[in-house]
Amino acid sequence: xxxxxxxxxxxxxxxxxxxxxxxxxxxxxxxxxxxxxxxxxxxxxxxxxxxxxxxxxxxxxxxxxxxxxxxxxxxxxxxxxxxxxxxxxxxxxxxxxxxxxxxxxxxxxxxxxxxxxxxxxxxxxxxxxxxxxxxxxxxxxxxxxxxxxxxxxxxxxxxxxxxxxxxxxxxxxxxxxxxxxxxxxxxxxxxxxxxxxxxxxxxxxxxxxxxxxxxxxxxxxxxxxxxxxxxxxxxxxxxxxxxxxxxxxxxxxxxxxxxxxxxxxxxxxxxxxxxxxxxxxxxxxxxxxxxxxxxxxxxxxxxxxxxxxxxxxxxxxxxxxxxxx
Amino acid sequence: xxxxxxxxxxxxxxxxxxxxxxxxxxxxxxxxxxxxxxxxxxxxxxxxxxxxxxxxxxxxxxxxxxxxxxxxxxxxxxxxxxxxxxxxxxxxxxxxxxxxxxxxxxxxxxxxxxxxxxxxxxxxxxxxxxxxxxxxxxxxxxxxxxxxxxxxxxxxxxxxxxxxxxxxxxxxxxxxxxxxxxxxxxxxxxxxxxxxxxxxxxxxxxxxxxxxxxxxxxxxxxxxxxxxxxxxxxxxxxxxxxxxxx
Numbered sequence: 001x002x003x004x005x006x007x008x009x010x011x012x013x014x015x016x017x018x019x020x021x022x023x024x025x026x027x028x029x030x031x032x033x034x035x036x037x038x039x040x041x042x043x044x045x046x047x048x049x050x051x052x053x054x055x056x057x058x059x060x061x062x063x064x065x066x067x068x069x070x071x072x073x074x075x076x077x078x079x080x081x082x083x084x085x086x087x088x089x090x091x092x093x094x095x096x097x098x099x100x101x102x103x104x105x106x107x108x109x110x111x112x113x114x115x116x117x118x119x120x121x122x123x124x125x126x127x128x129x130x131x132x133x134x135x136x137x138x139x140x141x142x143x144x145x146x147x148x149x150x151x152x153x154x155x156x157x158x159x160x161x162x163x164x165x166x167x168x169x170x171x172x173x174x175x176x177x178x179x180x181x182x183x184x185x186x187x188x189x190x191x192x193x194x195x196x197x198x199x200x201x202x203x204x205x206x207x208x209x210x211x212x213x214x215x216x217x218x219x220x221x222x223x224x225x226x227x228x229x230x231x232x233x234x235x236x237x238x239x240x241x242x243x244x245x246x247x248x249x250x251x252x253x254x255x256x257x258x259x260x261x262x263x264x265x266x267x268x269x270x271x272x273x274x275x276x277x278x279x280x281x282x283x284x285x286x287x288x289x290x291x292x293x294x295x296x297x298x299x300x301x302x303x304x305x306x307x308x309x310x311x312x313x314x315x316x317x318x319x320x321x322x323x324x325x
Numbered sequence: 326x327x328x329x330x331x332x333x334x335x336x337x338x339x340x341x342x343x344x345x346x347x348x349x350x351x352x353x354x355x356x357x358x359x360x361x362x363x364x365x366x367x368x369x370x371x372x373x374x375x376x377x378x379x380x381x382x383x384x385x386x387x388x389x390x391x392x393x394x395x396x397x398x399x400x401x402x403x404x405x406x407x408x409x410x411x412x413x414x415x416x417x418x419x420x421x422x423x424x425x426x427x428x429x430x431x432x433x434x435x436x437x438x439x440x441x442x443x444x445x446x447x448x449x450x451x452x453x454x455x456x457x458x459x460x461x462x463x464x465x466x467x468x469x470x471x472x473x474x475x476x477x478x479x480x481x482x483x484x485x486x487x488x489x490x491x492x493x494x495x496x497x498x499x500x501x502x503x504x505x506x507x508x509x510x511x512x513x514x515x516x517x518x519x520x521x522x523x524x525x526x527x528x529x530x531x532x533x534x535x536x537x538x539x540x541x542x543x544x545x546x547x548x549x550x551x552x553x554x555x556x557x558x559x560x561x562x563x564x565x566x567x568x569x570x571x
Contacts, residue, residue, distance in 0.1 A: 105452025114534040193486035264570040307554030319558030
């Protein structure tokens, strides 16, 4: 048996979150004394596939059926189930993306397996007991969960596992699940990608610059965008800002929005309501800029500046421009 | 059209989270419980569809009797009747089995719920229900409309974009904003909710696939280092040289 890792592509490259899943999968394989095989679906360059060897993947199964370029739940589940059967995989790893969440649950029922999502650490394996740690209560706690079925499926939380780099090249093999038209019956009518303007996708970002009502109006949002651009960051916002329509809902970070866990989260003009903190508190370093010294966010911060966003942010942009990149 | 909306009873978003019994159990002491906020998007959209096209909205909760105030609240918001499966929700698979059993018996056209619960954040139940019933699951959806009596059109979020999907009834979908604007129950709703039917049924099977063994809380931060606003640029230097994140 080998550990199976699902990898997702984006613009022909492998997503960072999938490299994390591959690193996770190969470390689990090592503990279990076996190898890790990746399954790639959709459009990914061959050299990007072979480079998965750096994360410890020994073989890559590649299904390049063009109908799979867009995500189709049933078709993806079938491909993964077939690869798992061929590899006799008892452990299946993917990233906790929207695709991962959509296929994981169906796959768990189909393979009669245990599923843990939002997993933040490598498993503790003791004889037949297999326990993972996952984020619960929207970032306010962690839980240890034992996966009691024979087949174990793990969705790894983004940005919680270091990408390993141990050298090596993976062999790439063509793989086909021989899908029929019926598997694509629920294919999307249309796929619309946001124009990130050469920017960074928020859920994948290592640095996030986020703004709240302290920006005073949408006409000042360019400050957030300029700072983000200088730092190679994605932009995000607080719930009130999305609710009043300054920014779209998909940028809203918090308990009822997106949860992010970047290396650096810069909160500008956000007071730090408990619901917002729940969406960001697994960020490695948190910077808070707020004109109110009593803002609760400072208690969760690593670095803080008390000051007006419109005066502080231009200084940060200037300092960021001066960095050697 | 018959719509089944699944709700969970969860700690209010402002709750401080603590554990008891050697960190093995969630401490309910002093915690206010609410309808899972994500489920409210599903509930209000179901009620809107019913108001526009006619039909019936049933609320389903898998939980113990202490969930009933929030089930009544869902009825006050506009659901027609409710079912509670009388069981401690052990894990996602256990809950999905209960929902699938109720759905099979009731013959619903649409099964809606939030994209995840804010307590266990599993995001698993909708897909499991879809698979158990052999019907499509569209997750996470932020728009849901009927194209005709048999077909729904949904928009779902993918990383960096969205997909537009059309599915035949019946199907499962999970909801997130801005699918609908959650409603606050009015006085008339609260009065009528008291007499709306709430059926309590016993669970089917007892199978779970996971076991929660213990809980922990994130480590506290070491304290904040303040930088003078006049020298704000120093922050960038510290982030590079000290925190090493730039």
